[in-house]
Amino acid sequence: MTVATITLLRLWPVAATMPLSFLGALPRCEHPECYRPDPLDPDPFGVLIMSPSVRIAPSLLSADFAFLAQEARVVIEGGADLLHFDVMDNHYVPNLTVGPLVCAALKPHSSVPIDVHLMTRPVDALIDSFAAVGADLITFHPEASDHVHRSLQLIKGKGCKAGLVLNPATPLTVLDHVLGDLDLVLVMSVNPGFGGQAFIPSALPKIRALRRMIDEAGLNVAIEVDGGVKADNAFELGAAGADILVAGSAVFGARDRAQAIAAIRERAQQGRAQHLA
Numbered sequence: 001m002t003v004a005t006i007t008l009l010r011l012w013p014v015a016a017t018m019p020l021s022f023l024g025a026l027p028r029c030e031h032p033e034c035y036r037p038d039p040l041d042p043d044p045f046g047v048l049i050m051s052p053s054v055r056i057a058p059s060l061l062s063a064d065f066a067f068l069a070q071e072a073r074v075v076i077e078g079g080a081d082l083l084h085f086d087v088m089d090n091h092y093v094p095n096l097t098v099g100p101l102v103c104a105a106l107k108p109h110s111s112v113p114i115d116v117h118l119m120t121r122p123v124d125a126l127i128d129s130f131a132a133v134g135a136d137l138i139t140f141h142p143e144a145s146d147h148v149h150r151s152l153q154l155i156k157g158k159g160c161k162a163g164l165v166l167n168p169a170t171p172l173t174v175l176d177h178v179l180g181d182l183d184l185v186l187v188m189s190v191n192p193g194f195g196g197q198a199f200i201p202s203a204l205p206k207i208r209a210l211r212r213m214i215d216e217a218g219l220n221v222a223i224e225v226d227g228g229v230k231a232d233n234a235f236e237l238g239a240a241g242a243d244i245l246v247a248g249s250a251v252f253g254a255r256d257r258a259q260a261i262a263a264i265r266e267r268a269q270q271g272r273a274q275h276l277a
């Protein structure tokens with residue numbers, strides 16, 4: 001291990017909780033498509049207002065990390081509605097990815113909301129850190145917080161959209177007393193930790209049941225689905241009631257990312273039309 005690596009590891013716990021001011025003013029991207037939203041607008045992207053279109057969130061987990069800003073720009077120009085940012089801590093899940101410093105570096109290059117999925121335990125300190133560097137949505141796993149309601153309020157108190165993530169084996173009953181506090185529910189259709197896994201079909205009846213639960217309660221809570229999403233299963237996901245589809249390998253593994261996004265959206269839209277008919 002080099003001296004530079006050791007220094008970086010030692011500084012990490014401090015850097016991870018730095019307030020934005022400590023990081024200095026975030027640079028703006030020179031690219032005309034990239035801008036920072038108006039901080040006075042309470043919902044600058046209207047991101048979770050019910051949309052006639054199913055939204056597509058490419059997962060940067062499958063991007064080339066050496067060219068993250070360029071990768072983000074390609075999918076944004078290719079029609080991405082959000083950037084999905086997977087945070088793994090090597091404790092809650094057996095993989096280690098990126099933290100708030102990378103999110104801060106990416107933010108000025110994104111004209112779409114950054115959707116931070118925390119696969120970490122605990123969550124509260126990282127909620128602070130990611131909100132400070134411009135996360136727009138923050139989701140976490142209920143198993144990873146001792147006080148789920150408190151963590152949700154922490155996210156909302158920072159002005160971010162708040163969501164819970166349900167693993168394939170996590171029942172919908174964990175939402176019973178907090179559904180009204182949520183902006184979104186992220187249904188995992190793989191076990192969290194790695195990209196490129198096969199879609200677990202039991203996610204479909206779960207999404208249908210969640211859609212019914214939300215609609216019967218008259219709530220505006222978006223359903224996001226993550227894991228093994230492809231054009232091949234997008235119709236069924238749209239038909240089941242999904243609002244946002246996360247796709248990693250299906251987008252970044254494609255030669256033409258815009259075409260991959262369009263194909264997933266088109267099939268999901270057809271499914272949604274069936275759902276609404």
Ligand SMILES: O=C(CO)[C@H](O)[C@H](O)COP(=O)(O)O
Nearest residue numbers: 192193195196227228248249
């Ligand atoms: O959260 C994740 C894994 O924990 C990823 O977002 C997800 O798996 C996306 O990758 P792919 O579309 O390749 O399945």
